[in-house]
Amino acid sequence: LPIYAIYHSGFGIRGEEYLRHGPRLSTNHDYFEQDGHPLAVAGTTYMSSDAQRLYFEHPNVYVWNQDLAQIHDANLNMIRAGWWTGWDKFCDENGRPYERTLRTIEAYLMTAHKYGLPVQFNFFAFLPEVLGGTNAYLDPQAVLRQQTLVSAVVARFHDLPYLAWDLINEPSFSRHLWTMRPNGDPIEIAKWNEWLTKRYPDRAALAEAWKVLPAAVEGTIALPDELEFTQRGMYVGHNSLKLYDYFLFAQESFAGWVAGMRDTIRATGSQQLITVGQDEGGYADRLSPAFFGASVDFTTNHSWWQNDSILWDSLVAKQPGQTMLIQETGLQRELNLDETARRTPESEAALLERKIAMSFVQGSGAIEWLWNSNSYMTEGNETPIGAVRPDGTEKPEATVMRDFGTLTKSLSAHLHNPETPQVAIITSQAAQYSAIADLQIEAQRKAVRALAYGAHIAPYVIAENQIAKLGSPRLAILPAPQMLTENCWQALMRYVDGGGNLLITGPVDRDEHWRKVPRIETLIPGSAVEPLTFRDATLKLNDRSVTLSFDQQKQYWLDTLRFDGANPIKQVSHGKGRIFWAAYPVELAEGTAAATELYDFVLAETKLKPAYTLATPVPPGVLIYATVLQDAVMYVMSSDAAEDVNVDLRDNSTGARLNLRLGAQHAAIAVIGAQSKTVIAKYGF
Numbered sequence: 001l002p003i004y005a006i007y008h009s010g011f012g013i014r015g016e017e018y019l020r021h022g023p024r025l026s027t028n029h030d031y032f033e034q035d036g037h038p039l040a041v042a043g044t045t046y047m048s049s050d051a052q053r054l055y056f057e058h059p060n061v062y063v064w065n066q067d068l069a070q071i072h073d074a075n076l077n078m079i080r081a082g083w084w085t086g087w088d089k090f091c092d093e094n095g096r097p098y099e100r101t102l103r104t105i106e107a108y109l110m111t112a113h114k115y116g117l118p119v120q121f122n123f124f125a126f127l128p129e130v131l132g133g134t135n136a137y138l139d140p141q142a143v144l145r146q147q148t149l150v151s152a153v154v155a156r157f158h159d160l161p162y163l164a165w166d167l168i169n170e171p172s173f174s175r176h177l178w179t180m181r182p183n184g185d186p187i188e189i190a191k192w193n194e195w196l197t198k199r200y201p202d203r204a205a206l207a208e209a210w211k212v213l214p215a216a217v218e219g220t221i222a223l224p225d226e227l228e229f230t231q232r233g234m235y236v237g238h239n240s241l242k243l244y245d246y247f248l249f250a251q252e253s254f255a256g257w258v259a260g261m262r263d264t265i266r267a268t269g270s271q272q273l274i275t276v277g278q279d280e281g282g283y284a285d286r287l288s289p290a291f292f293g294a295s296v297d298f299t300t301n302h303s304w305w306q307n308d309s310i311l312w313d314s315l316v317a318k319q320p321g322q323t324m325l326i327q328e329t330g331l332q333r334e335l336n337l338d339e340t341a342r343r344t345p346e347s348e349a350a351l352l353e354r355k356i357a358m359s360f361v362q363g364s365g366a367i368e369w370l371w372n373s374n375s376y377m378t379e380g381n382e383t384p385i386g387a388v389r390p391d392g393t394e395k396p397e398a399t400v401m402r403d404f405g406t407l408t409k410s411l412s413a414h415l416h417n418p419e420t421p422q423v424a425i426i427t428s429q430a431a432q433y434s435a436i437a438d439l440q441i442e443a444q445r446k447a448v449r450a451l452a453y454g455a456h457i458a459p460y461v462i463a464e465n466q467i468a469k470l471g472s473p474r475l476a477i478l479p480a481p482q483m484l485t486e487n488c489w490q491a492l493m494r495y496v497d498g499g500g501n502l503l504i505t506g507p508v509d510r511d512e513h514w515r516k517v518p519r520i521e522t523l524i525p526g527s528a529v530e531p532l533t534f535r536d537a538t539l540k541l542n543d544r545s546v547t548l549s550f551d552q553q554k555q556y557w558l559d560t561l562r563f564d565g566a567n568p569i570k571q572v573s574h575g576k577g578r579i580f581w582a583a584y585p586v587e588l589a590e591g592t593a594a595a596t597e598l599y600d601f602v603l604a605e606t607k608l609k610p611a612y613t614l615a616t617p618v619p620p621g622v623l624i625y626a627t628v629l630q631d632a633v634m635y636v637m638s639s640d641a642a643e644d645v646n647v648d649l650r651d652n653s654t655g656a657r658l659n660l661r662l663g664a665q666h667a668a669i670a671v672i673g674a675q676s677k678t679v680i681a682k683y684g685f
Contacts, residue, residue, distance in 0.1 A: 010062030012107045019110055024161035025118045025273060027298050027323035031415045032364045034118070038415035040408040041325060041365030042356070042401065043078030043117075044071060049388070052374040057089050059104045064111045070388075071371060072115035074398070075405025079112060080277075080327065080367050082122030082166060087130040087149075095131050095148035102156050109160060120327070120367075122166040122277060123150055126177050135187045137173070137257045147264045155268040164273035166327075167261050170302065171276060171287050173250045180250060180285050182223040193221055195249045209513040210241045231435050231557070240435035244512045247433035251291040258292040273297040277327050280306050283316040285437050290429075290463035293319045300327035302369070303355050310358045310638070311623060312448045315461040316427070318362040320469035326359035326366040331397065333384050349396035350665045354638045356404050357667035357683070361625050361636050362418070362460065365408065368401055403683060407669065410681035414671055416630035421458040422608060423451065424473040426492070429464040430483035430512035436557050443480035443587040446595055450587070451477070453623050454596030455603060456610040467491040475501045475606050477599075480585035482559060483510040489519060497575030501606045505598070506585030507559045523572050523579065526564025537584050539594065540567055541601040548589035560584050569598075571605075580605070592620070612658075615648040622662065628653060631674050637684075638667040660685040 023035045032039040048055035050063045071079065083090065090101040105121075112119050124130070124146070131149065133142020150167075157163055174183040182188055200206035207214045224246050227238040234240065262274055274295070279302035282288045289299040301317035303310055303326050318324040331352055334342040343351070352368070359366035373386030387398040425447050431440035444461070451459045459477075462470050467488045470476065476495060478484075481504070489508065496502050507529045509519050520527045533555055539546040550558070561583040563570055568583035580602050587595045603609070611626035611633070618624065621640035624647065626633055633651055639662050647668075648659045656677040658670055668684030 008062045009060050010065065012061050012110050014106070015110065019106065019113065020159055020161075022113050022160070022162045023116070023118070025164055027273060027364075029321050029323065030362075030364075030418055031323055032298070032325070038412050039077065039364070040360070040411040040415055041078050041367065042404040042408045043076050043080065043365075043367040044387070044401065045080040045328065045367060045370040046071060047081070047084075047370065047372060047374070049372040049390070049392075052372065052376050053085050054376075056083065056101070056104050056108070057086050059107060061107050061111060064108060065114070067372065068111055068115045068117060072117060074402045075409065076117075076401060077405065077408060078118045078120070078367060080120045080122065080166070081108065081112075082120075082169075084122070084125045084169065087124075091131075091149050093132070093145075095145035095152075097149060097152050102153065105153065105157070109157065109163065113162060118162040118164070120164045120166050120275070121153075122169050123153075124168040124171075126168075126170055127172055127175060128168055129175070134185050135183055137253055138187045138191050143257065143260065147261065150261060151264050151268060154265050154270050154272075158268045158270035158272070160272070164275065164297075165265060165270075166275050166277045167258060169277045169328075170279045170281075171254065173254060173287060178281055178286070180247060180287075181226070181229065182246070184223060189220065189223060191253065192223055192246075192249055195252070196221055196245065199245070209245075209515070211239060211513075229435065233435070241513050243435060244430065244433045247285070251288060254287045255292040255295065259295040262295045275300055275325075275327070277302065279304060279328070280313060283313075284441050285432065288463070289317070289319055290466055293322060296322075298323040298325055298364075300325050302326070302328035303358070303366075304329065304332055304369075307351060308640075309445045309448075310355055311361060311452055311625070312445045312461075314358050314361045314363050315425075315448060315459065316444070316463075318460065320462070320466060320471070324363045326355070326363055328369040329355045329359065329366050330369040330385060333381055345396050347665070349400050350663075352397045353400045353684070354640075354665070354667045356400065357636050357638055357669055360411075360634065360669065361627070364415070365404075368397075407681065407683040411634075411669075411671060414629055414632040414634070414681065419628040420471060420473070421460045422474040423457050423459045424470060424476045425451070425459050425461045426467065426470070426476055426478050426481075426488070427461060427463050428478070428481035428484050428488075430485050430488075430510075431481060432464075433512075434483065434514075436482070439480070439554070439557060439588060440482070443585065446587040446592050447477060447479035450592040450595035451599055452625060454592060454620055455599045456612070456614070456624060457599070457603060457608065458611065458625050458627070464488045470495060472498075473500070474608055475503065475602065477503045478505070478508065479587040479595075480506050480558075481508045482506065482585070483512060483514065484508050485512050486517065489517075493574065496577035496579055499576040501578050501580070501602075503580040503582070503599075503602050505582045505587060505595075507561050510559075520561060520581070523574065524563060524570055524581065528562045529559050530562055532558040532560040532585070537568070539569060539582065539584065539586065539598060541569070541597060544597065544601075546594050546597045548584055548586060548594045550584075550589055554585075554588050558585055558588060578606075596620075609652075611653065612649040612651050615650070616646065618645055618647060622647070624649065626651070632680065633672045633674070635670045635672070636667070637662055637669070639663065639665055641665070 131145040133139035227233040303313040375390040671681035673680040
């Protein structure tokens, strides 16, 4: 009879001593470390090539051994694994894991350890509702079962030095996944009212903040409804002023859940790293490490959808004093109207290259999603994702990962003590957690692009609730805030009083509940806040006039300033520092050219210069981001341009010249030694 298929299986010989000894994975303020030495991460998410997401339900050590050998031979140095489905197969109804579950994890970890691969193990995905309960985060019985599962697993492996724990992949706060919407269950309503009572003991103050009649906040207060999350709710009697409070309630509730999980893990004796694998939505309107970061050892982002904002992905994920990892990055399939692929495999690989390169901007590197394509997925959009096809052949993106893996061997040793950039961008969470959130996100992204791509200045980003950790940048930029909490405003005034320079674009005379706060008038008498109801305006910068155009959406929602006098930009001395104030929300004008010109003007006034000098200009779609390290300068270069471009620059700190050809829509990395003044590590040229 003919042989149609051969199935191989295997098992591991249990070795307690072997399992529990290996290199120790840790972090410092900026990077991962392995046995105390810096580790530039180039890793992948690994689910077995034969069973994919069911690999813990249908374990096969023979396959794991083959796959992980391939990953090791590709020079990758970390894997992400765990549970994305099938929890009911791993534990009983009370959350107690079965012995077979623990043995399966043990065999997996032994195989990874064989190939020297540190492991991040993920417990839950999207919403930890799988163990029952009325509310995944707020129901004590549900949380107890979750903690039972986590505690039992961690206790078994609490002393493995190469293991880290990921509490949940891409968390949402309710069953309405990938949005910030209430569940509406009785427990959430009760907790919401408890939170409001604590925050607003005076219900009259709450009514005033939400601009409703006192009777509307008597008794049990309803959660915000769907209309209140829209930009048109106020036209039908549903203003959105309670949104900010609901966002804070959700953020603080999830932060409490993360803290409880951390305590559960630490109670086992584990000192292993803990994180939450959040995606780009966490930096827009979902659960954010700006709130739960204190309970994790490193923050993450999953750079997936926002291909035009890859740099923003890295900058917003980096929290002050914490290591950041692009923990999941890869290629979402893009289709034409006839369902054919828009990108070639080579174009997809070039995009992945840019994402991986950008992960080293204020980050430790990246983990790709994912190594083996999942041919079992029922959603056609997911099936093609992966570096290795089901037949074992490799896509071009596998070569990209190999080459970055090679880079990490020469790069890792130099990841010491990066200098903090001299320019900070402050985000307005007051605006971000409102019905006009999309405008604040747009302002942030344009500010990042105008500053880093246009003005060639490396920035960092500080969220509003982290303003106490601003540090001492030479320039802080508050892009098109419209709204800001008084706490953040006073912190910025103290920064300026101490000698800092602050650029504000447009008004900031509203608090988090859209109440008027007299800020501009106290600093620039004769100023007025007005609705922005025009399309075109002109900004005069010394002898230059810059035209700004605001589209219909901006005319619907934005305010602008009118100064006493013709010039729409003012400089004000305040304490030992200066405030530069542009009348218009410049970042929200069409394009980024106007913001770039404004930033160039302010940078010149504050005598701030790029870390390098260009011999010839580069197109505005080319990023050159310099990071000054303890013994080197790392240049991350990424092209969003249609054509190849020559990059010819002189590094100002070492005097070294860097000259290369950067391919269209490709990336490159160069590390210049401080002593040798030559390129000592490189990628892409």
